[in-house]
Amino acid sequence: MSNVLSWNCRGLGSIPAVNALRRVVINEKPQLVFLQETKLHSYEMERVKKRLNFRGMFVVDCVGDGRRRKGGVCLLWREDWDITILSFSTNHIDSIVNAEGGMTWRFTGIYGFPETENKAKTGALLKTLHNRESMPWLCGGDFNLMLWSVEKQGGGDFRFEEAELFREACDHCELYDLNYVGHPFTWTNNQGGDHNLQERLDRFLANSQWQTKFGHSYVTHLEKRRSDHLPILLSIRTKLPQSGKKRNKRLFRFEEMWTREEECGEVIAANWRKGGDAAVNVGRIASDLREWSMAKFGDFAKEMRMLKEQMGK
Template structure:
């Protein structure tokens, strides 16, 4: 999160909240500032930091293996967005731990995620989607949290004074891997013209219990999405080849 505090003041706030260990990145005047806090029973190794990120390796006593956490604060200013996106892509190229990326990206994926105000520039949202795709961070998404592994469970907690919802990650509750990737609904599906038709056709063509209809719907949507993704890849290659002649 953006603390807007200097290091000494943020450290006092952190300790007052019961976190003995932590890393603070100083704010620049009234802008920026980052803090990552943890308790003594967790081993955290700092890898790198900047005014945009804190990157660490985490070892929990009762969890097998280490995993990686990167806290990101995306710039709200257009002139700095490419700097943050390039940083994220650079971090993604480093050694492969199970990876959690969390923070305030100051960007949205699709226009329907924003309520009111000035309409978001389509190019900015597309650039954000491409960055996450390049980093392979589209496996699971919960608001501003992105995983490259299916270890934890995320909950949205109640909030009052802030317009940001607290997120709770529980790494001790995991679903056993059975060999099949869990079904995840993708927001971009709703932007496809054929989505509603596929949804309606699958639901009306299946006779059985609610669970049987839902299982059939999952299968149909996954197959439809697989075909759509292939079409998008082909279209992208076609357009790229045409651009080479200009």
């Protein structure tokens, strides 16, 4: 399994900010990282790259100096991945990924235009980047746009015209939202009470070719760090080919203790939102619940057997 991390880090000019990013990288072990709003120049990002122990990097410098700095995007990758940059701007990095195992696909990191008057430019950028080639295509980042009204909580009225621009661009590019596990919003204004505003601005999108190739992948909204944006992590999984040797099928058992964890419901909901045949959904849910349980609790069945053996001695 490989991981892709996207995070609007809101500046990496301080040691605590870099340490926060480093903790995420150590915990999640991503092979590819797309950062937005680094507020750094390339020579400054070089120090961050060394601190994070990445081999490859491509940087689009921030604009301005001192406290007036804004923007800046960066793509980082591990030694077992080869990245070819196709195009870039202050709002995107487009690339071809050659991952281990001979997997080749396209990744486009997006930093959406934050200004209200420029929101339409994000949709126009996506349309410009779209082509009719059948290559698997993944997009990720802070789009600064939402698709649906449920992706906003608090604040003023939902801007349906902006959402329609985003949906129209996604339809044109044949990109589909990859649903997630975790907190439903990725950005907050950090205010309390009635003044609190939360929105889902960060996401991964993929075309049908990418989803067919990596159909068991899933997105996790990670816990909040220093930024007002959550880091989001895409775990890329392919269905492994079955060997010629016949193996006994493992019977799936739903564990009662899972119901005490909120994440259990999120795993089920994220899979069900993908749509499709009910039997396929149930099979996918069972597979993902097994993996989530192993990560959350470890192999408790094995531990129980070991304890019983010890008690029998």
